[in-house]
Amino acid sequence: MVTTTGIDQHVEPPPVEVASDLRLGDLGGALAAGFADFRAHPIYGLFFAAIYVGTGIFLYFALVEWGQAEWLIPATAGFPLIAPFTAVGLYEVSRRREAGLPIGWGAVLGALKGHGDQQIMLMGGIVFVAFSFWMIVAHGIFAIFMAESGVGSESIEMLATDAGLAMLAVGSIVGGLMALAFYAITVMSLPMLVDRETDFLSAIFASLKAIRDNRFVLLVWAAIIAIALFVAMVPAFLGLLVVLPVLGHATWHLYRRTVTAGAAS
Known part of the structure; x- marks a missing residue:
């Protein structure tokens, strides 16, 4: 905030520029940098990954205990939709390590609040809605294909029937398209919201532009x-204890390669 003649004027952050020249080698570089971040500060990666893993294990046993085994496949397929939001704290670790700033639990957990403008929380709402919508759609697909199959929904044998195979095929296509759309709007937007004071719509537009220009x-x-x-x-x-932190840190470095601050106009 800058005060001029007693009036507070908000200083807008510089506009962003989105690179259009990403190469496959950049992915390898991002993964290497992400692994280096994880090795340097493993406790944070293990903490966030443990929450993700614990939630997945709880979901599995809860569905089995409640006799809702038919939800296991859509829940497992849709679970990765939550991963980008889980990685917000990891983006902050990478940001601070890159900038040479001190890294502590207060700062890392505080990243979930964003810059005090609730933009990351709004993105979290989008994540929750997307996951819930996928579960509803997936259960609808299950009901359409399996209602007349004559095989109990709790049996794995249902997947070997013609109806089960058709369900998996349609569900995979629909789920893949939904996951791709969700990836397109979050891959750059979430790290951008950690990095900059901006609104979530601008961050989503930058993410979509990155996808368009580096398809x-x-x-x-x-x-x-x-x-x-x-x-x-x-x-x-359990493999997520390592894979999720490395991918989270790597996504930060890919974002930094892709989205940079441009000159103020």
Whole structure:
């Protein structure tokens, strides 16, 4: 805030420029930098990943205990949608390490509040709505294909039926499209909200522009994230304790390569 003749004037942050020349080598560089951040400050990565892992394990046992096993597949498929929001604290660790700033729990956890403008919380609301919407859509797909299958929804045998295979095919396509759309609006926007004082709509537009101008490279990055998360979830979610922090830190470095402050106009 700058005071001029007794009137407070808000100083707008400089506009952003989005690179259009990302290369596959940048992904390798981001992963290397992300792994270096995790090695330098593993406690933060393990903390946020443990919350994610614990939530996944609780969700699994809760659904089984409640006799809602048919929700396991959509819940597992949609669970990675929450990963970007879980990584907000990791972005702050990487930001502070890059800037040479002290790193402590107060600052890292405080990143979840953003710059005091609730923009990250608004993005968190979008994450929650997206996950809830996916669960509703996935259950609708399940109901359409399995209602007449004659196989109990609690049985794994249902997946081997014609209806089960069709359900998996349609669910994978619909889920993949939803996940891709969600990735497009969050891959650059969440680290940008940690880095800069801006509104979430401007951050989303910058993220979409990054996807548009670097379509191939950022689609490869999406594939790397999806494959790594699903593989890491196989051993009782435990692989996420390492994979999630490394991907989170790496996404920060990819954001820094992609989105930079331009000259004020």
